[in-house]
Amino acid sequence: MxxxxxxxxxxxxxxxxxxxxxxxxxxxxxxxxxxxxxxxxxxxxxxxxxxxxxxxxxxxxxxxxxxxxxxxxxxxxxxxxxxxxxxxxxxxxxxxxxxxxxxxxxxxxxxxxxxxxxxxxxxxxxxxxxxxxxxxxxxxxxxxxxxxxxxxxxxxxxxxxxxxxxxxxxxxxxxxxxxxxxxxxxxxxxxxxxxxKRPPVAVAMVLKAMSAGAYEGIEIGLEVEGQGSAVVKNTKDSQEGFAAFLEKRPPNFIGE
Structure with a gap:
């Protein structure tokens, strides 16, 4: 630029x-x-x-x-x-x-x-x-x-x-x-x-939920938190996180 x-x-x-x-x-x-x-x-x-x-x-x-x-x-x-x-x-x-x-x-x-x-x-x-x-x-x-x-x-x-x-x-x-x-x-x-190195999608969902709570109140924040939970459970990073835990190794998050 x-x-x-x-x-x-x-x-x-x-x-x-x-x-x-x-x-x-x-x-x-x-x-x-x-x-x-x-x-x-x-x-x-x-x-x-x-x-x-x-x-x-x-x-x-x-x-x-x-x-x-x-x-x-x-x-x-x-x-x-x-x-x-x-x-x-x-x-x-x-x-x-x-x-x-x-x-x-x-x-x-x-x-x-x-x-x-x-x-x-x-x-x-x-x-x-x-x-x-x-x-x-x-x-x-x-x-x-x-x-x-x-x-x-x-x-x-x-x-x-x-x-x-x-x-x-x-x-x-x-x-x-x-x-x-x-x-x-x-x-x-x-x-x-x-x-x-943290899971990017999960990081984004945390920031989004906390922002919603700060700007729009705790009830909206909790609603956005719930939406974020639904999003992250279906990500490749979630699968990687659980696999790494079971295999006792550091996770490699790809942001998907």
């Missing part, structure tokens, strides 16, 4: 999308448009089982909205909100490899990811700091931060525009893992490779 603001790479069953909009990997209309194209590619490629999102350089994962492109905000903001929700409901695991600052819309995107791994760089901070400007998080932060860390901690972070380092974020469950900066992508790839 010919993208100006994203780098799209495929490594085995893993797609790596790198935000490449210096200096802060902020989101303008062009960046969101390129990100949409990259997400489309990762979604339609049946060989891709896991997606990693990260930022170019070591300063920023993403610093949020690009204020220099404010004229396009009426177009950019709805696109971003829709795309962030799409990531939140993606039926392939998405890992945020947070290489630097993740602020505003950048953290809001990371919150949509299945897992978050952050570089242990003391200068790197994450937070929803919009209230410092007299505005509020508008790309899902008021809803998704509380889902991840609980209402009280989320209110404290948002209302006081608190910025956390990697270890503070790990302590409250905002990130799943902290890595040395030079090991971040290696650790993210290892995590992704482990996820890619």
């Amino acid at each position: 010919n993208l100006e603001n994203m780098i799209y790479e495929k490594k085995g069953h893993i797609a790596v999308i790198t935000f490449n909009h210096p200096p802060a990997n902020a989101w303008n209309l062009a960046a969101v448009t390129d990100f949409l194209a990259a997400v489309d590619e990762a979604e339609k490629d049946k060989d891709v089982r896991v997606v990693i999102l990260t930022g170019a350089g070591d300063k920023c994962f993403s610093a949020g909205m690009d204020v220099s492109d404010a004229a396009n905000l009426p177009k950019t903001s709805p696109m971003a909100k829709t795309l962030w929700t799409r990531i939140d409901r993606f039926e392939k695991p998405v890992i945020a490899a947070i290489n630097g600052h993740a602020l505003g819309g950048g953290l809001e995107l990371a919150l949509c990811c299945t897992f978050r791994i952050m570089a242990d760089n003391p200068k790197a901070k994450i937070g929803l700091t919009e209230l410092n400007l007299g505005i509020i998080p508008g790309w899902g932060g008021t809803q998704r931060l509380s889902r991840v860390i609980g209402e009280a901690k989320a209110l404290d972070m948002i209302l006081f525009s608190r910025r956390l380092d990697a270890n503070q974020a790990l302590e409250i469950g905002l990130v799943n893992q902290v890595s040395a900066p030079e090991m971040l992508m290696e650790d993210a790839m290892a995590f992704a490779e482990a996820l890619a």
Whole structure:
């Protein structure tokens, strides 16, 4: 793909999308448009089982909205909100490899990811700091931060525009893992490779059921879970899983 603001790479069953909009990997209309194209590619490629999102350089994962492109905000903001929700409901695991600052819309995107791994760089901070400007998080932060860390901690972070380092974020469950900066992508790839070995259809059904419960309530979530159970019991991967168990060997899931 010919993208100006994203780098799209495929490594085995893993797609790596790198935000490449210096200096802060902020989101303008062009960046969101390129990100949409990259997400489309990762979604339609049946060989891709896991997606990693990260930022170019070591300063920023993403610093949020690009204020220099404010004229396009009426177009950019709805696109971003829709795309962030799409990531939140993606039926392939998405890992945020947070290489630097993740602020505003950048953290809001990371919150949509299945897992978050952050570089242990003391200068790197994450937070929803919009209230410092007299505005509020508008790309899902008021809803998704509380889902991840609980209402009280989320209110404290948002209302006081608190910025956390990697270890503070790990302590409250905002990130799943902290890595040395030079090991971040290696650790993210290892995590992704482990996820890619899991049965892809079953993984998708779990993500779909949990998403339905979060967005539409537990009754719908349970209904979707039941539908997913019916789907996976007839897959080749289900047959392989039971055969591998009986034969006492690791399963080899093919995504069928």
